Amino acid sequence: MKKLDYLTRSQIQSIHKLKSDRNAQRVLKQMEEYLNVIKAGENIYYLNAAGRTLVNCDKVRKSTGNIQHYIMRNHIYIAYGCPDSWRNEMRIRSEGATKKDNVTCVADALFKRGDVYTIIEVDNTQTMKKNQTKIEKYRTLKQRGSFGMIAPNFIWITISDHRKSELERLSKGLNTKVFTLKDFRIGG
Structure with a gap:
C-alpha cells in the first residue's frame, strides 16, 4: 500500500497470491490496526497513521473522490x-x-x-x-x-x-x- 496508495481486497489477494477470499479476509483482519477501509462495493484499503509509521511512509492518503483513478492504475500494475x-x-x-x-x-x-x-x-x-x-x-x-x-x-x-x-x-x-x-x- 505504500507503493500503490489504495488497493481493493481482490487486488491485495492477487498481488500477494492469497488464493481464497477467506484467506485474504483473514490476512486483512490481522492488519486492521494499520489500515483504513472504504466500503465501496468491494472494500478499498489504505494505510492509516499506524500503518504509515510501520512502513515508513510519509504520504498521507484520505478517502477522496479520486480513489477510482488509483484502483484503475493498480489493475494495470497487476496485469503487467x-x-x-x-x-x-x-x-x-x-x-x-x-x-x-x-x-x-x-x-x-x-x-x-x-x-x-x-x-x-x-x-x-x-x-x-x-x-x-x-x-x-x-x-x-x-x-x-x-x-x-x-x-x-x-x-x-x-x-x-x-x-x-x-x-x-x-x-x-x-x-x-x-x-x-x-x-x-x-x-x-
Missing part, C-alpha cells in the same frame, strides 16, 4: 506482473530550443523492461481534450528522444468502449494499447 521498476506520477521533460518550447508531461505511472519504457495513463474523469493534449505532448517527447533510442509503449485504461475508441484514434502512430476497466475486473 507487478514490475519492480514501476513508478507512480513520473514527470517526463524535454528541453526545447527556447524556454517556451520545453515540454513536460506527468505520466500516471511508468516502468521499464530492458531498454523500453511503458507509460501508463488512466482516463477516469479526464476530458478527452485534456487526453488529446497529453498525447500530443507524448508525441513531442518521443520525437525529441526523451525516452532514448527505443520508442515507449503506452498503456491506457478507461471507463467505456467509446472512450477506448477515441483514445485509440488519438494515439495513431504511437505504440498504444487501450483497455477498459471491465477488462481488469478481478473479483468484487
